Amino acid sequence: MNRETVIGRLKEYGLGITQPRIEILSYLMENHVHPTVDVIYESLLENNPGLSRTTVYNTVQLLTKCGALRTLCIDESHVNIDENTMPHAHLLCRECGRIIDLPLKGISVEKASHPFTMDGNMIEEVHQYYRGLCQECRNKQNK
Amino acid sequence: MNRETVIGRLKEYGLGITQPRIEILSYLMENHVHPTVDVIYESLLENNPGLSRTTVYNTVQLLTKCGALRTLCIDESHVNIDENTMPHAHLLCRECGRIIDLPLKGISVEKASHPFTMDGNMIEEVHQYYRGLCQECRNKQNK
DNA sequence: AAATAATTTGGAACTATTACAAATTTATAC
DNA sequence: GTATAAATTTGTAATAGTTCCAAATTATTT
Ligand SMILES: [Mn+2]
Ligand SMILES: [Mn+2]
Ligand SMILES: [Zn+2]
Ligand SMILES: [Zn+2]
Numbered sequence: 510m511n512r513e514t515v516i517g518r519l520k521e522y523g524l525g526i527t528q529p530r531i532e533i534l535s536y537l538m539e540n541h542v543h544p545t546v547d548v549i550y551e552s553l554l555e556n557n558p559g560l561s562r563t564t565v566y567n568t569v570q571l572l573t574k575c576g577a578l579r580t581l582c583i584d585e586s587h588v589n590i591d592e593n594t595m596p597h598a599h600l601l602c603r604e605c606g607r608i609i610d611l612p613l614k615g616i617s618v619e620k621a622s623h624p625f626t627m628d629g630n631m632i633e634e635v636h637q638y639y640r641g642l643c644q645e646c647r648n649k650q651n652k
Numbered sequence: 653m654n655r656e657t658v659i660g661r662l663k664e665y666g667l668g669i670t671q672p673r674i675e676i677l678s679y680l681m682e683n684h685v686h687p688t689v690d691v692i693y694e695s696l697l698e699n700n701p702g703l704s705r706t707t708v709y710n711t712v713q714l715l716t717k718c719g720a721l722r723t724l725c726i727d728e729s730h731v732n733i734d735e736n737t738m739p740h741a742h743l744l745c746r747e748c749g750r751i752i753d754l755p756l757k758g759i760s761v762e763k764a765s766h767p768f769t770m771d772g773n774m775i776e777e778v779h780q781y782y783r784g785l786c787q788e789c790r791n792k793q794n795k
Numbered sequence: 796a797a798a799t800a801a802t803t804t805g806g807a808a809c810t811a812t813t814a815c816a817a818a819t820t821t822a823t824a825c
Numbered sequence: 826g827t828a829t830a831a832a833t834t835t836g837t838a839a840t841a842g843t844t845c846c847a848a849a850t851t852a853t854t855t
Contacts, residue, residue, distance in 0.1 A: 525821070527833060547811085561835045566812065582728045583779075586843090587811060600773055611771065615758015628754065629787035630743055636726075636781045644772035668852070670802060690842080704804045709843065729812085730842060 510535045522575045532557055533568045537578065537592040543599075543608040545587050583608060583638045596621035598637035604646035613637060653678045665718045675700055676711045680721065680735040686742075686751040688730050726751060726781045739764035741780035747789035756780060 515535045516526055524530065532553050537544075544552070550565045569590055572578040581589040583601045589608055596618050598611040613621060614637060621635040642650070658678045659669055667673065675696050680687075687695070693708045712733055715721040724732040726744045732751055739761050741754040756764060757780060764778040785793070 525832065527821070529834070545811090559835080563813085563836075564834055567834080570813095580728070582725050585723070585725045585731050588728050600775070602773075603776075609773070611773075613758075615756075624784065627782075629790065630745075630752070630754075630782075631785040631790055632743070632782045633746075633784035634782060636779075636783075638779045639770075639773075639775045639777060640779075641767065641776040642774040647772065647774055668801065670852070672803070688842090702804080706805075706844085707803055710803080713844095 510538045514538075518577070522572075522577055524571065524575070529557070529560060529564045530568055532560070533565060534572065534577070537590065541592065543581060543589040543591055545589055547587075549590065581608065581638070582636070583640075596635055598639065600639045600641060600643060602643035602646055603640060604642055604650075607643060609643055611639070653681045657681075661720065665715075665720055667714065667718065672700070672703060672707045673711055675703070676708060677715065677720070680733065684735065686724060686732040686734055688732055690730075692733065724751065724781070725779070726783075739778055741782065743782045743784060743786060745786035745789055746783060747785055747793075750786060752786055754782070 512531065512535075515531050515538065518534060518538075519526055519530055533549060536549055536553055540552075542548075546562070546565050546569055549569070550560065550562050553560055553565075569578065569580070573580050576594065577592075579591040579594055581591055581599060583589060583599060593610070596613055596616075598613050600609045600611055601607075602609065613635070616635060624631055624633045626632065655674065655678070658674050658681065661677060661681075662669055662673055676692060679692055679696055683695075685691075689705070689708050689712055692712070693703065693705045696703055696708075712721065712723070716723050719737065720735075722734040722737055724734055724742060726732060726742060736753070739756055739759075741756050743752045743754055744750075745752065756778070759778060767774055767776045769775070
């Protein structure tokens, strides 16, 4: 991912420009795979010896807080990071473990993008996820 | 909750009848509050000295596996237990921390109750949750 | 009641995440 | 560009939810 693009993104959110932040955001913008913090850390470690796991945690938290990322709560053992902040649904495949993007159901993307009221409650975040078997794994099993 | 009813429920699922299981399931059938394992444990401890936290974990896992309970993944720091196995949505209020039941959106309860296919994927569990402010907390804030 | 099987217990282990103080890097002022 | 101040990173320790496991207990079968 273009270094200038990533720096621009950090500036958009009024964040300081640092090497670890560039690396982490860069990774997320290139790899759309809902990685865990540890996956990000291990992946970056090769080219960034000395990177701290804590920095990845801090940075992910920072980027989430300012709305540049979303954290997914699907697998109870850990959080997954999503760089796509447009509202959408997810499928966690019990076979391959992947988290696959799916369209939102029953609510428009526009509506889900901003707070709205529902039965007197103020809804600020919409999350939809499924568990099951992804198409690929289904095909493999039926072979 | 009637002891016989609870024992009946355990038998339905082909599970052994034991004191801890009766206590735990009983608690869940009376208190519809999406408790954490720790809340269940602490609540039961008063009248059940010697109860082990591990037993609560084991029992919740067992009951979930056989479909008598659902575990919710909304708050990333812990799991919440839901005794209501009918598919429905949830709101986690950022103010009071409660998890409130809401109707499912965009998919019927009947359809969500059994596996179905969607874009070639096999969907086995449907989860919908929101984060925001519950009605009560909104009213308090506007006072 | 004895034997067997299932369950519970409690303490240790595991693991994702957070806290924190010292070291380093980045931004600002000159 | 250098000095200074501010922000960030690092590494280690602490925290907390959950799982593991072997010994003890309880439930079931004979
Ligand atoms: Mn996604
Ligand atoms: Mn519920
Ligand atoms: Zn799969
Ligand atoms: Zn509330």
